[in-house]
Amino acid sequence: MSVEAKSAIAMSRPGLFSRFADDETERRYSERARTLRLPFVRLYGVIFMVVALAYSIVNPMFLAPTDNAQLAIFLGFALLVCGAYIGTTFWAGYIRFVLIDFIALLTLSLLVGKINMVLFEHLASLDATLYAVGVIDRLIITAFAAVTLAGRPRAFLGWLALDALAWFAQISNGQPHISGVVYSVLSYSSGAVVMVAINLAVGRTSRAAFQLADSLDSERARNEELVLNMLPPAAVNRIRSGLxxxxxxxxxxxxxxxxxxxxxxxxxxxxxxxxxxxxxxxxxxxxxxxxxxxxxxxxxxxxxxxxxxxxxxxxxxxxxxxxxxxxxxxxxxxxxxxxxxxxxxxxxxxxxxxxxxxxxxxxxxxxxxxxxxxxxxxxxxxxxxxxxxxxxxxxxxxxxxxxxxxxxxxxxxxxxxxxxxxxxxxxxxxxxxxx
Known part of the structure; x- marks a missing residue:
């Protein structure tokens, strides 16, 4: 690619929802970003499978056999889909197909929704306060903190620890059934672990992007110094203007x-x-x-x-x-x-x-x-x-x-x-x- 083409691409950086004007640049950008996120995609999948297994262990302790059997089917399908998703990431062509992530995550989201419906019905039948449902709203704030504090993992872990203490103090009182506490803790803990992974992923990719940009700036400064060492500044400006x-x-x-x-x-x-x-x-x-x-x-x-x-x-x-x-x-x-x-x-x-x-x-x-x-x-x-x-x-x-x-x-x-x-x-x- 010529210097003029690269300069034109650099000057037309895409906005929030736009693409690079050059398809080749867009492809390289997408593959590079997906390659950087690949370890964390696998980490998310492993975390999901661990949480699903934890629910599979806890469910028989509180649920009726019929409900437990229904949840076992949904959790089994979720584990199967997640395992297949993780396996697909090891395929060399994975980074070229965003549709794989779209289908896998949509399927997992539907299965998690089915699982939550069964659990909510169980808790409602016990007249338990649905603290587990309130965890979702809290995790929205946690997600915001994970992204905001990206690149500062210690600060985010400190914030998360304080948030967890405040949340646990709230649910420790007024919860008549142990199952409500257990499911609330599972929901919060699994969400918190995912948020920690998101914080690390965003921090890693943002640091990589900064390192790349910083390297380009340093190289540009060195090139500028070299050019100015050979040519007067006024001459450089005229050459760049085509004069x-x-x-x-x-x-x-x-x-x-x-x-x-x-x-x-x-x-x-x-x-x-x-x-x-x-x-x-x-x-x-x-x-x-x-x-x-x-x-x-x-x-x-x-x-x-x-x-x-x-x-x-x-x-x-x-x-x-x-x-x-x-x-x-x-x-x-x-x-x-x-x-x-x-x-x-x-x-x-x-x-x-x-x-x-x-x-x-x-x-x-x-x-x-x-x-x-x-x-x-x-x-x-x-x-x-x-x-x-x-x-x-x-x-x-x-x-x-x-x-x-x-x-x-x-x-x-x-x-x-x-x-x-x-x-x-x-x-x-x-x-x-x-x-």
Missing amino acids: LVADSYADASVIFIDMVGFSTLAKRVSPGHLVELLNAFFNHADACAREFGVEKVKTVGDAYLAIAGGNVPSGNSADAAIAFARAVIAGVPEMGKGAGIEVALRAGIHSGPVVGGVIGETRMAYDYWGDTVNIAARLDATAPVNGIAVSEITWLRARDREGFGEPVTIGLKGVGDVAVYIAQPLAGGHMENAA
């Missing part, structure tokens, strides 16, 4: 930083060691980007491309770009110490207009294009080891020009001669004036 993502920035500063002698270094160290070194470089650059308000665009091999003045506000883009490049190069000694080898970087910066946007539908990323990006890449190649090369445009826009020497004219491929300002490195990766 084209294309932006123009008139005053941005593009930074290229790469590792000096990477090809030679790749031949000297193992692949694992090389990846570890690149990871340290890129993680350090990411931290510096966050500190100076610079946006990471991408990494290409050993090169790190970033931009100031794009989607991330940075004030004066030239100052932010220079400060970022200085901070990254300042970490060279630490990176070299951690890698156990000599590490060197260089950076190139150029300012001007750029175009940013998202192209394609797979592996999407927000990228930048234009002459400004190309010239920054060319300047990177002209920078000295652990030094920075900036264009005249960047130097003029920057307020912080410390460490840069007099301009030198350098011919850039595809660009021509340009004035370049260079900050030479000091020991430890710091810059000094080239003049």
Whole structure:
């Protein structure tokens, strides 16, 4: 199923009596819910059979042989139907047929009604107060409590214990026949046990539903974080709306930083060691980007491309770009110490207009294009080891020009001669004036 179809289903959740619009979703929902309730359906059946057997044992003690024989027939049929019902739940196709539950429970309800009629007639003939009949009304409240306190079984058991004490105090007085008390206790106890099972069942299914929803929310949050890590929030919103993502920035500063002698270094160290070194470089650059308000665009091999003045506000883009490049190069000694080898970087910066946007539908990323990006890449190649090369445009826009020497004219491929300002490195990766 496609992402669009799943999203449409999620947005059209059914109401109390409605179905999912998609039949396949409705089928999966029904089978999942019935599978979760299956242990409790069997438990209800076992409880019913135990209660029916208890009545079969008690009846001969109070009923005339004719009434007892009649009840034995009804109870026997009830046990047979309930046993068959429980057995059917072990059939693999049971969860697909709700009609099985409908017929079985309707049959049991009719048999229980017949059994109650015989018992009520017996109690009425004794002029006994029909407390057993009043148990039904009390169990309605108990059912409400079982559902309301679902997921809190201890609280429900405490409520049920107090309710049972109050109920027993009521029936202990004024009941002239022991049979009325016994049947009342049987009725209340059997109903209470069923309500406990209902409380557990509803709690279990509601917790399972919550766990599923919570897992989906967590996964959605992780996916959202991943998407926002690759794309700007504004771009994500436009993509979700089906809009084209294309932006123009008139005053941005593009930074290229790469590792000096990477090809030679790749031949000297193992692949694992090389990846570890690149990871340290890129993680350090990411931290510096966050500190100076610079946006990471991408990494290409050993090169790190970033931009100031794009989607991330940075004030004066030239100052932010220079400060970022200085901070990254300042970490060279630490990176070299951690890698156990000599590490060197260089950076190139150029300012001007750029175009940013998202192209394609797979592996999407927000990228930048234009002459400004190309010239920054060319300047990177002209920078000295652990030094920075900036264009005249960047130097003029920057307020912080410390460490840069007099301009030198350098011919850039595809660009021509340009004035370049260079900050030479000091020991430890710091810059000094080239003049």
